[in-house]
Each structure stands twice: as C-alpha cells, then as structure tokens.
Amino acid sequence: MIASQHQPAALRPRFAGLDGATWLVSHSMGAPPHAAREALARYWEQWAQGGPEGAWPGWLDDARAIGDGIGAIVGAAPGTVSLAPNVSLLQSALASSLDLRGERNEIVYEALQFPSLAYVWQAWERAGARTLRVPTDDGRTIPTDRICSAITERTALVVLSHAYYQSAVLIDLPPIVARAHEAGALVVLDAYQTAGIVPFDVTALDLDIVVGGSHKWLCGGPGCGWMYVKPQLAQRFRPMVTGWFGHREPFAFEPPPIDYAPDQLRWATGTPTIPGYVAARAGHEIIREVGVATIREHNARLTRRLSDAALERGWTVNTPLDPAKRTGWVGIDVPHAEQVQHELHERRIYVDHRPGCGLRVSAHLYTTDDEIDVFLAAMDDVVSR
C-alpha cells in the first residue's frame, strides 16, 4: 500500500508540465520539479552575489553532494559518484584511463547498447582497443550465455545495458558479473534506463562502474550525467580526458603533470556545468523521498494495465509482459506508429517512438490511472482512423 503523501495526487503539484498534458514519457525525459526552478534561481543568486571567490567552493561541494545523493538511490557509498554533462564524456574519460596497448585490450559490449556508448568504444579502437559486439537474434535481447562466453582473459571491460532502450528487457546481471570477475575484467553498467524506476544496489551487485543520466526517471533534466566507481578501484584510474577541475587543488594552478583529486572530482575535466547539476538535485531528492521500491510498485501496476489493454485491442506489445522482466515502460506497436505518436503529441499526450519497438509508453510516480485512460481513448481514436 502506497502512503497517501506518495500517491500521484499528492506528488503532482510538485511538478510542472503535468497540467494539460499527459506525461507518459519519463523513460526519455521526466517532468520538471518546481524545486528545480528554485535551485536555478539560487544558483543565479550565488553567481551574482558571490563572484568567483564566493561561488566556486560551494558549487564544488554541491557537485560532491549531488553525486552522493544519486549514490543513495543506487546503493553507492558517499564519495563514489562523479558528475559530468553526459555519460558519453564519462565513458571517454574511462576509456582514456585504460592501457589499451597491451594484451588485455578487449571491450565486450552488446549489440543492443545505446548508440552513443558504442560510438565511444568503437572510436577507442584508434588507441588500441579491440571491440567485441555481442549480437542479438531478435533485436530484443541477448542470451546471457552468449555475453559470458565472449569474455576472456583478454577482456578489459564488459559494457552492459541494465535494460535495453529498444525493448525494455532487464538483463540478468549476476552471472555476467561473476564471469567478468573470474576472467579479471571490469563491468561497466549503463543504468540510464533503470535508475529511479528499478530498485538495484551497485554494492550488493558488486558492480565496478555504473553510469547514468538525470533527465529520465530521475526527473533532473539534461546536463547531469553520473558515474559510480567502486571505492576499491577509484585510485587506479588516471584519465587522459581530464582538466583542471580534476586536480587535487584546481585553484593552485600547478604545472603538469596533474595531481588527481583523491575524491570523485578526479573525473572532472574543465569548468563544470553547475546549472545542470543543481537543477537535477530536486528530482533526485523526490525520488529518494518516495523511494524506488514504492515508485516501482505503482509503475508495475499501471504498465500492466497498459500492456493488458493493448493486447485486448490486438496491438502488438514488444516488451516483456511480466513487469519484473522489464524496466518501467511498455512498447506498443500499431500500424503507422510514428505518425500515431505525432498525432498524440498534438493532443499533448507525450510518448515516444523507436524503430523496431513502436511507441514507448511509461508510468512514473506522478502518473494517474486517468492518464492511462486518456492515452487509451486517444489511441482508440487515432488508430481507428
């Protein structure tokens, strides 16, 4: 039973953008909390009143605290989560900290990975990496055994998606993590599609590196990517993609070589994008306050309603029917799905479309049963025409 203060009716007034719109697209972009606007106004005040001397120390403390706040959502200890504008940059920094000239230079990743990460890893072939792309048969999932057997003594990293962005399928992490560690490889998990909607614990899962962004289920808007690094590994990385904010004392302006920050700022590069970070904090706080397990319970009920209703109408459901086997959205395919999505958008019903999947439709902490009804009624109308 979800407590009354955590029911959608109680939470909705804390978000903008929900009145007059049906927001079923939190797997792509969560709704903006009003508190994010207040945080940006505070940031502006600090900028205006503090000047550089006054503002920077507090802003760097904010970057640490916001990383810790994300860590508390995914089971990471304080001091282990770094921020950056996006995950692609963090992956490049990670790649730049590996020695890819030796025997252990293979990067194993799945064919269903989000393209940006695959672009990064493939590009590092120019620096000696050998990428191994594990194929899919059906475009929806990749057998766990197949990923495990691609891992060898030459594997440096196994880069995984916690849930696939085109099929929502959750992967079975423990056997892959065990196989990677047995072979002496590190696991990198892309949790963009799950952080804030699927409960998981990076420490209990013994993950080495986990990345994600803030603008989907964490309701933090764009500009606040994050990376967890297991504390036992943190000091071994010396990223070549770096900059003065990654230095132990950035304002000492010391000559090279860089003396890396001992904490999570080690992964910082140049001047950090503070507005993106501070705007994201409000979303993180609401997710922590309500709790991912509670959000998941609500999400599972509404998305089950969605998939049942889609099947009753003869539409194709391209995601697992069991909520426990998928992240928080349902893939519904109908003829001309992309056109249908545009027509829904004109009615301010926000879902999105991905090739091979159809419409991606999700429920989050603020989604009501009425919104599911609004979506289904609009679909009945648009699809029938």
Ligand SMILES: Cc1ncc(COP(=O)(O)O)c(C=O)c1O
């Ligand atoms: C699974 C996944 N990984 C990564 C990204 C984006 O990465 P970046 O932070 O580099 O934009 C997305 C989508 O925005 C995604 O769905």
